[in-house]
Amino acid sequence: MTSHHTTAEHGAMDHGADHGDIDKQVRIYIIVFVALMALTIVTVAISYWHLPTHLAITLALLVATIKGSLVACYFMHLISEKKLIYTVLLITVGMFIPLLALPVLTHSNGFWIH
Amino acid sequence: MEIPYTVEVRRDTGLTNGKIAIWLFLASEVMLFGALFASYILIRTGAEHWPRGDSILNVPMATFNTLVLISSSVTMVMAWASLVRNRFGTFRLYMGATILLGFVFLVVKYFEYTHKFHDGLFPRSNNFLAIYFTLTGLHMLHVLGGMAVNAYLWGPGAKLWKTNPTWFTNRVENSGLFWHFVDLVWIFLFPTLYLL
Numbered sequence: 001m002t003s004h005h006t007t008a009e010h011g012a013m014d015h016g017a018d019h020g021d022i023d024k025q026v027r028i029y030i031i032v033f034v035a036l037m038a039l040t041i042v043t044v045a046i047s048y049w050h051l052p053t054h055l056a057i058t059l060a061l062l063v064a065t066i067k068g069s070l071v072a073c074y075f076m077h078l079i080s081e082k083k084l085i086y087t088v089l090l091i092t093v094g095m096f097i098p099l100l101a102l103p104v105l106t107h108s109n110g111f112w113i114h
Numbered sequence: 115m116e117i118p119y120t121v122e123v124r125r126d127t128g129l130t131n132g133k134i135a136i137w138l139f140l141a142s143e144v145m146l147f148g149a150l151f152a153s154y155i156l157i158r159t160g161a162e163h164w165p166r167g168d169s170i171l172n173v174p175m176a177t178f179n180t181l182v183l184i185s186s187s188v189t190m191v192m193a194w195a196s197l198v199r200n201r202f203g204t205f206r207l208y209m210g211a212t213i214l215l216g217f218v219f220l221v222v223k224y225f226e227y228t229h230k231f232h233d234g235l236f237p238r239s240n241n242f243l244a245i246y247f248t249l250t251g252l253h254m255l256h257v258l259g260g261m262a263v264n265a266y267l268w269g270p271g272a273k274l275w276k277t278n279p280t281w282f283t284n285r286v287e288n289s290g291l292f293w294h295f296v297d298l299v300w301i302f303l304f305p306t307l308y309l310l
Contacts (some may be wrong), residue, residue: 022198027193034187039227040180040304047168060305075191075294082128085137092141099148099208103156 032074039067121280136288140295143256145252150252154245163267165242167308172226172234176308177188179222180300186215190264190290197283202275205286209268211291216261221256246307279303283303 043063046056074080078089119131127134158164167173193208230236230243237247269287274282 027191027196029188032229033184036184037181040177040184043305043309044173044177047173047228047305053310057310060310061302064302064305068298069296071187071265071301074273075187075297076291084127084129084134086135088134092144096144099145099152100155103152104159107298114258 028074032070035070036067040064043067120284121278129210130284131204132284132288133291136291140291143295147249147252149304150245150249151306153241154249157241157245160193160209160243167306167310169241170242171246171308172229173308175226177303179219180304182215182219182222183297183300186212186219187294189215190293194286194290197279197286200279202272205240206268207274209286213261213264216257216264219257220254220261223250249263249303249307253296253303256296256299260296261288263289264293 028033045107046063050057051059078085116130121130123130180286189208189211193205196202196204196208228246235243237244267282267289271285272282274285
C-alpha cells in the first residue's frame with residue numbers, strides 16, 4: 001500500500017474520520033438536524049402570512065436554499081470534498097441554471113418566443 | 115476481474131470510483147428533476163389562474179413527511195458515522211431507522227394519494243395535479259429505490275463488513291449520498307408544490 005490510500009485513511013484527512021473528529025462531526029450533524037427542523041417550521045409559518053406571491057416565492061425558496069445547502073454541505077460532505085466533485089457540480093449548475101431560467105426568460109417579456 | 119479503486123483512492127482524482135460514479139449519477143438526477151421543475155415554472159407562469167397548493171393539498175401531512183425525511187437523513191449519516199467509529203451494531207440500528215422512516219414517508223404519501231383519488235382528483239384533472247403527481251410520484255420512486263439499496267446494505271449486503279469493512283463503509287456512504295439527494299429534492303418540492 002505505497003501508492004494508494006484507503007478511503008478510511010483518506011477520510012482521516014478530508015472528512016476527519018478518526019474518532020475525535022468523527023465525534024465532532026456527529027455533534028455538527030445534530031446541530032444541522034435541529035436547524036433543518038426549525039427551518040421547516042419557519043417555511044410553513046411564512047405560508048400562513050399570505051404574503052404577495054413574489055415575496056412568498058422569494059422567501060420560501062430562500063429558506064429551501066439554506067436547508068438544501070445545510071444538507072449538501074454537512075450530510076453530503078460537500079464542505080470538504082475533492083476538486084473533481086466540485087468540477088462535476090459546477091458543470092451541472094452551469095446546465096441547471098439555464099434550464100430553469102429559459103422558461104422564465106421566454107415568458108416574462110417574450111424576448112425569444114412571442 | 116476485480117473492480118478497481120473500490121477501497122483505494124485513485125492518485126489522479128483522490129477519490130474511489132464508486133464515489134465519482136454516484137456524483138455523476140446525482141448530476142444526471144439534478145437535470146432530470148430540473149427539467150420537471152422547468153416544466154412546472156413554464157406551465158405556472160403561462161397559466162391565467164393557478165391555485166395555491168394549500169387550497170388543494172394537505173399541508174400538515176406534507177409537513178410531517180418533511181420532518182420524517184429530514185430525520186431519515188440524519189439517521190443515514192449517523193449510520194455511516196457508526197461504521198467509521200467501528201460500531202456495527204449501532205450502524206444496524208440507524209440504518210434500520212432510516213428504512214423505517216422511508217416506509218413512514220411512503221405510508222403518509224399513500225394516504226395523501228388515496229384521499230385525492232377518493233375526491234376525484236387525478237393527474238388528468240388539471241395542470242396543477244398533473245405536475246403534482248408527476249413530481250411527487252417520481253420522488254416517491256426514488257425513495258423506494260433508496261430504501262431497496264439501504265435494505266440490502268442492512269441485510270445481506272452487510273456480510274461485506276466482515277471481509278472488507280472499508281469497502282462496506284464506502285458503499286454506505288454512497289448510498290447515503292443518494293438518500294440525502296432525495297431529501298434535498300423534497301426540501302424544494304415541499305414549498306413549491308404545497309405552500310405557494
